[in-house]
Amino acid sequence: MNYSETFKIEPSGEREIVMTRIFNATCDLVFDALTKPELVKRWLLGPPGWSMPVCEIDLKVGGKYRYVWRNEDGREMAMGGRYREIVRPDRIVNTERFDEAWYPGEALITTTLIEKDGNTTLRTTMLMESREARDEVLESGMESGVIVSYDRLERILSSQVAGKRNE
Amino acid sequence: MVVDHLSATFAALSDPTRRLIVNRLTGGPATVNELAAPFSISQQAISKHLAYLKNARLIERQRDGRQNFCALNPDAIREVAEWAEGYRRFWEKNFQRLDVLLEEMKRKKQHIQKGKR
Numbered sequence: 001m002n003y004s005e006t007f008k009i010e011p012s013g014e015r016e017i018v019m020t021r022i023f024n025a026t027c028d029l030v031f032d033a034l035t036k037p038e039l040v041k042r043w044l045l046g047p048p049g050w051s052m053p054v055c056e057i058d059l060k061v062g063g064k065y066r067y068v069w070r071n072e073d074g075r076e077m078a079m080g081g082r083y084r085e086i087v088r089p090d091r092i093v094n095t096e097r098f099d100e101a102w103y104p105g106e107a108l109i110t111t112t113l114i115e116k117d118g119n120t121t122l123r124t125t126m127l128m129e130s131r132e133a134r135d136e137v138l139e140s141g142m143e144s145g146v147i148v149s150y151d152r153l154e155r156i157l158s159s160q161v162a163g164k165r166n167e
Numbered sequence: 168m169v170v171d172h173l174s175a176t177f178a179a180l181s182d183p184t185r186r187l188i189v190n191r192l193t194g195g196p197a198t199v200n201e202l203a204a205p206f207s208i209s210q211q212a213i214s215k216h217l218a219y220l221k222n223a224r225l226i227e228r229q230r231d232g233r234q235n236f237c238a239l240n241p242d243a244i245r246e247v248a249e250w251a252e253g254y255r256r257f258w259e260k261n262f263q264r265l266d267v268l269l270e271e272m273k274r275k276k277q278h279i280q281k282g283k284r
Contacts, residue, residue: 007262009255021262025269029276033268043264046257128177 017126027115030122031089034111035059045069054078061086065094081106089113096126176247179223184208185216189225189239196229196238 006022023030033039037055045052046069054068066080081095092111108127113120180186188202203213217237220226224243229236 007259009251009258019258021258023262023266023269025273029269029272033265033272039268039272043261043268045261045264047260128181 016128019124019126021122023120023122024118025120026118027113027120028089030113030120034092034122040067049073059083059086081109084108090115175223176225176243179220179225180247182216182219185220188213188216188220192226192237192239196236198234198236202237 007020009017009019033043035057037057040057041052041055044055044067049072050069052067052069054066056067057063057065059065061083063083064080065083066078068076068078070076077098079096079098081097083092083094085091085093090113092109094109094111095106096109097106110125110127112123114123115121180189184206187205191197191202191205199210199213199217202217203210206213217226220237221228224240226237227240229238
């Protein structure tokens with residue numbers, strides 16, 4: 001399997017970003033790694049220099065979770081939300097809001113795990129709460145059926161930018 | 168603020184027709200008629216999409232004599248590309264760590280199962 005087959009980020013519909021990644025482990029192990037604080041703290045860190053001093057998870061419908069990250073230089077970043085659905089070991093639905101959000105409002109995150117031949121596909125759908133996007137839903141009937149992944153768009157766009165620079 | 172630009176930009180790119188228009192414009196500036204040609208929707212609908220893209224600063228209108236052209240705005244495009252790249256790298260790093268953790272969890276599980284026998 002090459003890299004682009006195992007990890008994808010692409011837009012879907014009007015307000016969603018879908019991320020998929022394949023892991024070489026069974027569903028129940030991936031579910032644990034996503035929901036047990038002592039495990040989450042070990043991988044959900046982002047770039048080097050960040051740690052996760054707070055990771056609280058109350059894994060039940062209506063339960064809250066809260067994550068706080070801290071950089072070596074003292075900067076902090078935090079987010080949290082509530083669980084809406086938990087179906088062990090293959091489905092979690094939760095809200096997500098950053099303390100200092102870079103997008104308006106809350107996002108609704110749907111995580112599904114599908115196991116096949118000992119590998120598990122993690123699929124995370126991020127539904128954005130965006131007024132602009134919501135207005136656009138009203139203008140339906142424009143689906144062309146062609147999805148350009150961000151990945152591909154990125155490549156096209158960066159070659160365009162490079163082309164412009166070279167002009 | 169960069170963040171505000173980005174949310175407008177992403178909302179603009181959330182529509183498949185608009186992504187195709189942006190795609191088309193990576194090949195160079197085009198007239199509204201040229202942009203509308205591949206789609207089975209009215210030119211009026213295309214104009215609406217173009218206005219949306221223009222508000223999000225993704226495209227610019229240019230005038231050459233009597234012809235009206237649309238072209239990509241490289242600054243906005245670069246912003247999106249950089250954000251997407253950062254987002255991708257963030258998750259890539261996390262998932263690589265998760266790979267390592269899962270291997271460790273698998274070994275532990277095997278160890279426990281052996282112990283039970």
